[in-house]
Amino acid sequence: MASRRRMLLKVIILGDSGVGKTSLMNQYVNRKFNNQYKATIGADFLTKEIQFEDRLFTLQIWDxxxxxxxxxxxxxxxxxxxxxxxxxxxxxxxxxxxxxxWREEFLIQATPSDPENFPFVVLGNKVDLDGGNSRVVRCLIVLHSFT
Known part of the structure; x- marks a missing residue:
């Protein structure tokens, strides 16, 4: 049996205050939702292990x-x-x-080795509120395509 290779990946979650970053992280890692809003002070992180093919990944998710x-x-x-x-x-x-x-500030402060190809994921949150009646952002325009 082939041995599993383990890899640590650091994931940063960014966005305006109140968009649901903490809720997304807690829902993904702990499968729990808390209705009480509590602003994050500075930063917090959780870890989650996932397996993909023959590799084991530890996601260090920073909120x-x-x-x-x-x-x-x-x-x-x-x-x-x-x-x-x-x-x-x-x-x-x-x-x-x-x-x-947020993207530009991240690139300035993180100084990735290849900023043109750094992976960003864009998530629209709170689609479940008010049956969708309050939704004002209907579509996403691709800011950067990844190949």
Missing amino acids: TAGQERFQSLGVAFYRGADCCVLVYDVNVAKSFDDLNN
């Missing part, structure tokens, strides 16, 4: 504060990231409009 006053902490938290998840609230157009600023 960062969306408030501007904590953005100066970015350098320490972003360094060594393997992927960045940009989250917006489909019911708040500004949170979608701010995604490019």
Whole structure:
């Protein structure tokens, strides 16, 4: 039997305050949802192991504060990231409009070796609110295509 190879991947979650970054992380890792909103102070992280083909991956998922006053902490938290998840609230157009600023700030502070090909994932959150009646962002325009 072939031995499993283990790999650590650091994933950063970014987006405006209140878009649901913490809820997404907790739902993905713990399969739990908490209705009580509590702003993240600085950053927090959870880990999750997943298997893909013959490899075992440990995802270190960093949930960062969306408030501007904590953005100066970015350098320490972003360094060594393997992927960045940009989250917006489909019911708040500004949170979608701010995604490019989050992306640019991440690239400045993380200084990845190949910024043109760094993997970003964009997630629209809160599609379940109000039966979709409050939704203002209806479609996603691709900012960058990945090959």
